[in-house]
Amino acid sequence: MKIGVRTILRIASSGLVVLVVLAQFVRPAKTNPIVQADRSMQAHVKIPDDVAALLKRACADCHSDETVWPWYSNIAPVSWFVIDHVNHGRKHLNFSEWQNEAQSIPTRTLDHRLEEILKEVKSGGMPLSSYTLLHPEARLTDQERDRICNWASEERRRIVRRLKKAGRLTLIESLC
Numbered sequence: 001m002k003i004g005v006r007t008i009l010r011i012a013s014s015g016l017v018v019l020v021v022l023a024q025f026v027r028p029a030k031t032n033p034i035v036q037a038d039r040s041m042q043a044h045v046k047i048p049d050d051v052a053a054l055l056k057r058a059c060a061d062c063h064s065d066e067t068v069w070p071w072y073s074n075i076a077p078v079s080w081f082v083i084d085h086v087n088h089g090r091k092h093l094n095f096s097e098w099q100n101e102a103q104s105i106p107t108r109t110l111d112h113r114l115e116e117i118l119k120e121v122k123s124g125g126m127p128l129s130s131y132t133l134l135h136p137e138a139r140l141t142d143q144e145r146d147r148i149c150n151w152a153s154e155e156r157r158r159i160v161r162r163l164k165k166a167g168r169l170t171l172i173e174s175l176c
């Protein structure tokens with residue numbers, strides 16, 4: 001029996017449709033845990049309104065519990081990537097859970113967290129480019145990156161001063 005190209009294409013495309021339909025049933029959990037203001041970064045770090053607005057615009061979807069889930073986060077397989085990014089992002093850095101961790105970690109680690117923010121913003125590693133492709137409003141200009149960097153440096157200096165006062169010196173690197 002001869003099978004024409006058209007038949008093959010028809011079978012392949014209906015196979016694809018079936019796969020996409022089946023994929024919709026695989027739904028990883030999309031969460032927005034309840035936010036407690038006293039645990040947030042704002043409650044524990046001095047952060048001017050304009051910097052807070054930048055972090056909210058460019059980072060909060062993946063690094064806070066206040067994610068605004070986009071419509072395509074409902075459609076597999078795209079949803080799998082989006083949910084995975086948010087879960088991973090929150091695990092590394094969560095603006096809504098600053099205090100929770102701070103209770104069990106030394107000030108030194110808070111400094112490290114600011115250092116990581118500084119490095120990611122300075123190097124252009126964050127926000128992820130796959131995100132800014134679909135969220136152009138989250139792109140940061142060079143001035144905005146400098147603003148975040150300078151704020152993070154300032155906060156790090158404050159933390160180090162506090163450590164010195166307490167007789168615990170630390171190294172401070174990569175300031176803006």
Ligand code: HEC
Binds near residue numbers: 063086
């Ligand atoms: C689209 C989601 C997304 C956005 C938006 C985003 N991040 Fe991330 N971020 C991630 C993920 C996912 C990781 C985990 C590491 C990785 O896979 O690269 C991460 C990791 C990090 C880390 C930890 C790096 C490390 O080595 O531990 C820092 C710091 C960070 N991001 C800062 C930021 C800042 C600051 C912004 C905003 C300017 C931002 N991110 C925007 C998803 C995001």
